[in-house]
Every structure is written in C-alpha cells, then in structure tokens.
C-alpha cells in the first residue's frame with residue numbers, strides 16, 4: 001500500500017534535537033533576540049522587530065512572484081499572489097498593537113541602547129519598497145553605501161518593479177502609454193503619468209469589459225492601502241512613544257515620517273478616483 005507523504009518537518013529529524021527544531025533551525029532563531037538592558041520590554045521590542053522583518057520578506061516573496069507572473073501575462077495568478085501579500089500586510093499592520101502595550105517611560109528605559117540603529121536601515125523593508133516601485137533617491141542614497149552587502153536589495157533596485165510590469169501589461173492590452181513611462185531605467189524614480197491615469201480610467205469605466213485588469217487594479221490598490229496603513233500606524237506609534245523627539249536614524253522623527261507618509265504606491269490608481 002502506498003505510504004502517505006511524510007510531514008516536511010520530519011525529514012531532517014535524525015539524532016539529537018527533534019525534527020521541528022532541526023528543520024526550521026528554531027534553536028538558532030531563538031538565539032537571535034539578545035536584549036542589552038534589564039527591561040523585559042526590550043525583549044518584546046526585539047521579538048516584534050524580528051517578526052516584522054520576516055513578514056517584510058514574506059510580502060516580498062509574493063510581490064516577486066506577482067511580478068514574474070505579470071511578465072508572462074498570467075494576470076489571475078498574479079492577483080492570487082497579491083492576495084497572499086495583502087494577508088501578510090494585514091499581519092504587519094496588526095503587529096503594531098504589541099508596541100502600543102509599552103508606555104513611553106518603558107521605551108525610554110532602553111532607547112539609548114539603540115544608538116543610531118533605525119528602521120531606515122532595514123534593507124528588507126527597502127527591498128520591498130523598490131520591488132513595489134518606490135525608488136526614492138533619498139532612500140537609495142541611504143543604503144547605497146551598503147547596497148553591495150545585500151543582494152536582495154541590489155536586485156530589487158535594478159529590476160523593473162511590480163508597477164513597471166503592470167504598465168507593460170496595460171500596453172500589451174492596448175493602453176496608449178508612452179514608451180519612456182513603461183520602459184524606464186529600472187533604478188530610476190517613478191513620476192505619475194496622465195496616460196497611465198487615463199488607462200486606469202478606461203478600466204474603471206468599463207469594469208465588465210476589462211475584468212482581469214479591474215481585479216488587478218483593486219488588488220494593487222489594496223497592497224498600496226495596506227502599505228500606507230502600516231506607515232500611518234507607525235507614525236502614530238512614534239508620536240505616542242517619542243512625541244516630536246528626533247529619530248535615532250538622524251531624522252527629525254515625526255515631521256520626517258509625516259512627509260514619508262504622503263507617498264502612495266501606484267499613484268494613478270489613487271488619483272483616478274477623482275475622475276470617476
């Protein structure tokens with residue numbers, strides 16, 4: 001009789017540690033959070049920071065997949081990948097709840113230990129922004145000193161973004177988008193284009209005719225919405241913890257984050273709403 005397939009976590013299980021630990025390197029994972037103060041809150045801060053980093057990567061995996069699927073005009077499959085990305089993004093937004101359980105005095109008890117460490121130096125967050133299409137020269141400059149250290153980041157910067165692939169797809173579907181908009185230098189920043197806005201307008205005016213593009217438009221909007229939701233909640237957490245103190249990364253803190261919050265991924269999908 002045919003044997004049922006074994007659980008993948010059991011495959012590496014031989015001697016010593018149980019397979020759950022050896023397969024997923026759980027022992028190494030739990031060695032990574034090393035608080036430097038006596039504050040029990042610092043351990044939670046480190047745990048949640050690590051969880052968020054891993055979730056950035058989980059979103060990136062789906063975005064990379066969607067990008068490849070769009071390149072091959074597999075719109076349905078790309079939409080499925082983006083739906084999975086959105087689920088992870090919701091986890092990222094909800095994870096802020098754990099930070100707000102800490103009072104400002106509890107945070108300040110270990111904040112000095114961070115030195116100049118800041119989320120601005122998160123290469124995985126930046127790779128995700130690049131893959132989605134935000135190749136902001138300010139943030140490129142922030143990490144360009146170290147870009148060679150992080151292959152994921154370099155690849156994300158110099159590969160056409162998810163939105164570049166979306167625009168190429170719209171062109172293949174007949175949209176009149178100028179070549180310099182959809183075939184840009186991959187590392188260059190993106191500027192909103194009236195031709196792209198018109199293409200989305202046509203999709204929203206006749207959703208039944210453009211069903212796959214309409215589903216894609218709404219999923220991209222959801223990805224963008226969840227990203228902005230994450231940024232807006234981070235901003236509130238920062239105000240709650242620090243007021244308007246400067247950030248450890250050398251920015252003005254709240255005011256700087258407010259300007260970052262104004263950015264929208266896939267900008268024409270937001271502005272087209274006014275035209276409907």
Ligand code: HEM
Pocket residue numbers: 048049050052053099107117118119120121122125139234237238241242246247248249250251252253254256257260
């Ligand atoms: C008490 C909690 C937190 C506070 C007070 C805080 C504060 C700040 C401040 C002030 C900045 C502006 C840059 C600077 O440092 O000068 C910043 C940026 C950033 N933080 Fe946080 N942060 C907190 C938690 C987190 C966590 C848990 C993450 C995720 C791992 C995170 C990710 C980021 C990212 C990615 C940026 C850069 C945003 C961008 O460039 O668009 N932060 N944070």
